[in-house]
Amino acid sequence: xxxxxxxxxxxxxxxxxxxxxxxxxxxxxxxxxxxxxxxxxxxxxxxxxxxxxxxxxxxxxxxxxxxxxxxxxxxxxxxxxxxxxxxxxxxxxxxxxxxxxxxxxxxxxxxxxxxxxxxxxxxxxxxxxxxxxxxxxxxxxxxxxxxxxxxxxxxxxxxxxxxxxxxxxxxxxxxxxxxxxxxxxxxxxxxxxxxxxxxxxxxxxxxxxxxxxxxxxxxxxxxxxxxxxxxxxxxxxxxxxxxxxxxxxxxxxxxxxxxxxxxxxxxxxxxxxxxxxxxxxxxxxxxxxxxxxxxxxxxxxxxxxxxxxxxxxxxxxxxxxxxx
Amino acid sequence: xxxxxxxxxxxxxxxxxxxxxxxxxxxxxxxxxxxxxxxxxxxxxxxxxxxxxxxxxxxxxxxxxxxxxxxxxxxxxxxxxxxxxxxxxxxxxxxxxxxxxxxxxxxxxxxxxxxxxxxxxxxxxxxxxxxxxxxxxxxxxxxxxxxxxxxxxxxxxxxxxxxxxxxxxxxxxxxxxxxxxxxxx
Numbered sequence: 404x405x406x407x408x409x410x411x412x413x414x415x416x417x418x419x420x421x422x423x424x425x426x427x428x429x430x431x432x433x434x435x436x437x438x439x440x441x442x443x444x445x446x447x448x449x450x451x452x453x454x455x456x457x458x459x460x461x462x463x464x465x466x467x468x469x470x471x472x473x474x475x476x477x478x479x480x481x482x483x484x485x486x487x488x489x490x491x492x493x494x495x496x497x498x499x500x501x502x503x504x505x506x507x508x509x510x511x512x513x514x515x516x517x518x519x520x521x522x523x524x525x526x527x528x529x530x531x532x533x534x535x536x537x538x539x540x541x542x543x544x545x546x547x548x549x550x551x552x553x554x555x556x557x558x559x560x561x562x563x564x565x566x567x568x569x570x571x572x573x574x575x576x577x578x579x580x581x582x583x584x585x586x587x588x589x590x591x592x593x594x595x596x597x598x599x600x601x602x603x604x605x606x607x608x609x610x611x612x613x614x615x616x617x618x619x620x621x622x623x624x625x626x627x628x629x630x631x632x633x634x635x636x637x638x639x640x641x642x643x644x645x646x647x648x649x650x651x652x653x654x655x656x657x658x659x660x661x662x663x664x665x666x667x668x669x670x671x672x673x674x675x676x677x678x679x680x681x682x683x684x685x686x687x688x689x690x691x692x693x694x695x696x697x698x699x700x701x702x703x704x705x706x707x708x709x710x711x712x713x714x715x716x717x718x719x720x721x722x723x724x725x726x727x
Numbered sequence: 728x729x730x731x732x733x734x735x736x737x738x739x740x741x742x743x744x745x746x747x748x749x750x751x752x753x754x755x756x757x758x759x760x761x762x763x764x765x766x767x768x769x770x771x772x773x774x775x776x777x778x779x780x781x782x783x784x785x786x787x788x789x790x791x792x793x794x795x796x797x798x799x800x801x802x803x804x805x806x807x808x809x810x811x812x813x814x815x816x817x818x819x820x821x822x823x824x825x826x827x828x829x830x831x832x833x834x835x836x837x838x839x840x841x842x843x844x845x846x847x848x849x850x851x852x853x854x855x856x857x858x859x860x861x862x863x864x865x866x867x868x869x870x871x872x873x874x875x876x877x878x879x880x881x882x883x884x885x886x887x888x889x890x891x892x893x894x895x896x897x898x899x900x901x902x903x904x905x906x907x908x909x910x911x912x
Contacts, residue, residue, distance in 0.1 A: 410883030444893040473772035
């Protein structure tokens with residue numbers, strides 16, 4: 404039995420379990436409180452990043468190396484040998500120095516801009532300073548190929564999560580439509596368009612300034628959000644703990660009412676979910692601690708119903724939660 | 728950059744880290760792991776350029792990295808040279824916030840990784856493909872040339888390890904509580 408249940412748990416966590424196996428798991432969980440505790444801890448481990456070495460590799464540097472051997476390899480030109488008289492050699496050397504000077508100065512005067520639009524999926528981007536950006540689907544970002552000058556300037560239209568590499572001598576500045584966001588090295592989420600902007604900070608310190616009125620700014624720290632709406636800049640603690648769902652596909656609830664979780668699921672999965680009248684308030688208002696990690700709506704509902712002791716049905720486009 | 732080059736760059740940026748972690752599980756040395764992965768990408772560009780845009784690119788790369796690691800290890804062994812990890816501890820990433828861990832949590836992480844390292848090689852491979860790369864059982868089975876049933880069993884083994892780990896943890900914390908109650912009633 405034990406071996407079988409391990410196989411089923413593995414399938415459940417990998418999103419491979421059949422309905423039959425879900426029922427078996429449910430029965431096993433109900434059989435003993437210790438089972439449930441074990442299962443929850445396994446799930447936690449599974450969803451944490453403790454299972455693998457979290458060592459991270461320098462993708463930007465590696466890309467330079469690989470790009471040099473692949474996409475930027477030009478076919479070498481055939482070398483010509485021309486004989487010069489001795490004085491000619493000096494002339495050539497002088498000309499070479501002059502030319503080199505021009506080529507060295509040239510790239511700095513004009514930096515090429517890179518524009519990336521995430522059309523089909525979120526995109527992970529590593530900037531030249533090894534800052535990481537996750538660009539949300541439907542958003543666009545522009546940055547220079549090299550961060551010359553005394554600031555690291557990028558511009559964003561849409562939503563992105565930034566993990567900015569620390570460089571105190573070169574502030575990182577995001578032109579975010581209605582606002583300007585300035586940091587030294589932190590991580591935070593930005594949503595913006597022409598008229599509104601919202602910044603949620605997950606670590607460090609961020610300065611958010613209105614693009615229209617440079618005098619209006621707020622300083623945000625971990626767990627705070629700044630919002631710019633109708634030219635008004637406000638700051639408040641972050642209340643929506645799942646604001647990174649678009650990126651991580653993780654929803655976490657710590658003792659939240661069942662009805663709120665259902666509400667959230669319908670928003671993030673863009674589905675219509677209703678609670679059947681057969682449900683008593685003891686069920687709909689119970690506090691639930693649960694997390695969903697990269698699961699389909701069906702799997703999320705399976706799990707939620709398992710914990711909340713109810714069931715769900717799909718009727719056309721509508722999902723209905725009902726009593727057991 | 729032309730579309731194909733761009734797609735190649737995106738593919739690289741998306742998969743590089745995970746492939747390196749995967750390679751680490753074989754090479755045990757981060758420099759060697761990175762070398763293998765970079766070399767694999769170069770070969771991929773030379774030989775399979777047309778796959779860059781396809782959904783198969785990932786599977787191809789995963790399989791190629793695995794094979795290249797095994798080849799590299801064979802060569803290493805036959806030449807009698809043994810490499811050891813000589814890179815310093817990676818500096819903690821300053822930008823990853825939801826992973827901030829305390830000292831003892833790291834101890835916890837080390838223990839669980841050590842436990843997983845005791846798994847048989849086949850089981851580890853299956854686990855890497857499913858958990859690290861997020862492949863489905865079917866995709867993992869095809870990549871490793873196994874049956875889906877075998878993948879199921881191997882994943883079950885991995886979960887057993889996690890369960891034993893969790894159980895042991897529960898026993899210890901119970902024991903601590905027990906001692907505490909005796910000493911400080």
